[in-house]
Amino acid sequence: MTPIESLTEYRLLTPQEVRTFSGPWKYGSFMKTLLVENQRHLPFRRRGGQAMKRHVTSLEELADEFDVVCNCSGLGAGVLAGDRDVLPVRGQIFQVRAPWIKEFIFTDQDAYIIPGLEHVTLGGTRQFANSKLAVDEFDSRAIWEKCNRLVPSLKDAKVVREWVGLRPYRHIARVEREVITSKRGKPTHVVHNYGHGSYGVMGAPGTAMHAVRLVQEALEADVKARL
Template identity: 60%
Template sequence: MASVCVVGAGVVGLTTATLLQEALPDTASVTLIADKFKKDTTSDGAAGIFRPGLQFQGSSAQVTRQWLRDSYGYFHDISTSEEASTAGVKPISGFILSSKNPSITRNPLLEPLVPEYRMCTDQELQLFDYKYGCYFTTLMTECRRFLPYLTDQFSSRGGRVIERHLESLEQLAGHFDVVCNCTGYGARDLCADLSVTPIRGQVFKVRAPWIKNFMYEDYDTYIVPGFDYVTLGGTRQFDSHSLEIDKYDSMAIWDRCVRLVPSLKDAEVIQEWVGWRPYRPVVRVEKEVMAFDSGKTLKVVHNYGHGGYGVMASPGTSMHAVRLVQEMLDVPRAKL
């Protein structure tokens, strides 16, 4: 039996690990190695809404759209199953509003996938006092439920979990047939990939059960209700390495969100959170045989660089990564 290792236990790593188990149940054992799990990962703070930005790119437009189709189908299947609440996946509807530019309210990557995407009515625009707007229904995935759900799936299928910090992927050479590199920002050091850049995000998690719809104002302000809390954001600070709560960002986020939905002034703050979105101009999903100065080699499938779209796109890029693992193991492809 082949031995496959997944490095990284964020949403991309866990999704890759569970899909590998589905595709190779009798062909490979899967080990997960990470130094951070669940609430310590960047995935934990994500709002998790399925809404791709146009800056989300694969190696081609065709590949990007395939990732999105596969991801939406994966989450849709969970949302209509008995496991939906446990997994933290549900349909959600809401608005994106702007008084700056009508193009901000449209999303050509999302519109072909979702069951409803329409322009706001005049009555809706008057209600919110914005010039442009769209209403749509999509899916959201709350990682504080989804990551434990994936972890339970992985463990119940016999997956092995190792808590370990790696200085180099060379440390895995000779121990595994193929390694899946799902390390997000960590790939900057592990792969000497200087194109990986942090985009700093800061959000509030609040208790506001009366909020039922998501709301976006341009790209700077968002309110996304989940199962257990509402996420208020946010910031998009390119190449910022600060992980400290910034009081000025806090004030700006709070003021913008309360202006958009005034009832939020009464919301109970559960947490303020900061994390780095691991941005890469093109999300890297490809295979490589790494050669080290020691003479060792290692078969690697990369799956990283999703920026702020790791939760949304993890199933699609992970299905792609699994197919590449199957190629490197020279086994028939299983349908995922």
């Protein structure tokens, strides 16, 4: 997908448009782009992929079974890859029914309003090294007040649910290849692809294509080693 296809319009807001939003805003921008619904984003099984559920405590456990292992374990990479740079970033949101909301809004105060296919997402929080999964009433109040200041009509929205998730943050996303050895001495290539934080959907196309190239390199290296 070319940049033109994913960003069909971009311009600065006029001073009059900026004043329509409550807050200390001095400037803003308007754009038209794609919306990705995460639950529908990965057609893994439709493409012939097979899902296996099992508990793994180290990547070495997989070395005897597979020639290449792709490590996309998110926060789990802290244990599986022994990566101390992986941190949880706590995010809390509302999902509401507000079909009149047609445009998304992001601000530099971690306030955002994102219309989706079935609901509108109101957020949010960005709390580093916080693993608390319970909904926090003070965060709820702050999110609701921030979003209602931006779009007062949200006061009439029906709350569907509140939700908390943990973003797998790393100061630099790790996309690289290494070779590990099983307890039996079998070498296996591992392609790491994790640490995207809250930018997983935006960064996924680029890092996924790079990870695929690394897998191809690993397979080619195995073929040459066997000749």
